[in-house]
Amino acid sequence: MSLTARSLMQTDVETVAPDDEVSEVLGRLARVDFNGFPVVEDDEERPSSAGDGHVVGIVTQHDLVHLFQTEDRTLWIPIGLPPFTETLTYAIDVSWDDLDLGIDLAKHAGRPISEVMTTDVVTVTPDTDLDTILDLLADDERDINRLPVVEDDRLVGIVARQDVLRAIRDQRVESKR
Numbered sequence: 404m405s406l407t408a409r410s411l412m413q414t415d416v417e418t419v420a421p422d423d424e425v426s427e428v429l430g431r432l433a434r435v436d437f438n439g440f441p442v443v444e445d446d447e448e449r450p451s452s453a454g455d456g457h458v459v460g461i462v463t464q465h466d467l468v469h470l471f472q473t474e475d476r477t478l479w480i481p482i483g484l485p486p487f488t489e490t491l492t493y494a495i496d497v498s499w500d501d502l503d504l505g506i507d508l509a510k511h512a513g514r515p516i517s518e519v520m521t522t523d524v525v526t527v528t529p530d531t532d533l534d535t536i537l538d539l540l541a542d543d544e545r546d547i548n549r550l551p552v553v554e555d556d557r558l559v560g561i562v563a564r565q566d567v568l569r570a571i572r573d574q575r576v577e578s579k580r
Contacts, residue, residue: 408536409529411570412552412560418443421459421517428516429467439463441551442520443558457556460520463548470519526553527562533570540564 419428419440432438443456525539527550540547552560 406533406570406574407529408527408531408550408552408560408562411533411536411562411566412529413563413566414560416441416551416558416561418456418558419462419516420444421520422515424512425467425470425514425516425519426512428462429512432464432467437549437563438465439549441524441558441561442516456558458524458526458551458553458558460517460522461524461549461551462516462520465546466519466521470514524551526551528552529554529559533567536562536567540567 419442421442440462441458442460444459445456549561549563
């Protein structure tokens with residue numbers, strides 16, 4: 404049996420909307436065990452799961468943490484309003500001499516995801532074969548960790564590197580039996 408995106412993908416996909424704020428998405432990333440969200444848009448209310456919208460971008464930890472990257476020191480970013488009940492587990496470099504840091508953090512926290520997301524999203528269809536998926540995930544020029552699966556211009560699932568590795572491992576185990 405040949406593996407395709409349909410057999411590899413997770414269909415319960417957490418997404419964000421283009422108008423979600425950076426601070427909200429950072430908070431959500433701090434609570435999940437993956438490092439990015441497809442950005443989906445729909446004519447109606449904000450999509451809550453796969454199949455509800457079309458992919459307009461992707462936003463990753465790197466995209467968001469990069470907003471606060473400066474030099475010299477480490478800063479832990481608090482989430483929410485005082486008292487900060489949650490903190491992000493990202494250490495980033497910050498110059499303590501930068502008096503505008505607090506203003507910059509506040510300025511970026513309210514920005515919409517549409518301003519920081521990657522819009523050139525690599526997607527696959529449910530029928531994309533394993534070899535193509537491997538080529539995309541192993542591309543030397545792009546650091547792709549997950550591939551949104553799109554059918555009829557709608558998000559129907561996502562294939563992460565872990566999904567592919569797990570499937571290959573399972574296939575190898577099965578062939579040894």
